Amino acid sequence: MGKAMENEIGPYRQNHISGKWVDAGAGRLGVEDFGTCTALAEIALADEADINVAVAATLNYHASRVLTVMR
Structure with a gap:
């Protein structure tokens, strides 16, 4: 895998819930x-x-219905 892709992925990804990046209750995988x-x-x-x-x-x-304005 090239360096560009490694930088894009990053070492740790959180869950995105309600507009925020948050850690998960069951740890990491x-x-x-x-x-x-x-x-x-x-x-x-x-x-x-x-x-x-x-x-x-x-x-x-x-x-x-906030997403209906995107149509």
Whole structure:
């Protein structure tokens, strides 16, 4: 993998919930390049509480109809 892609991915990715980057309740999960067996990054591993917050945020955005102005 080239340096440009490594810089784009970054070493750790959080969950994006309700307009904010947040850590996850279940910790982190390593992501590997199976071709080279090298670590690429770590991602936030969501638990049930994280998912409930994300779903509630999605329902709030949907109910607000804020995204309809994008059409």
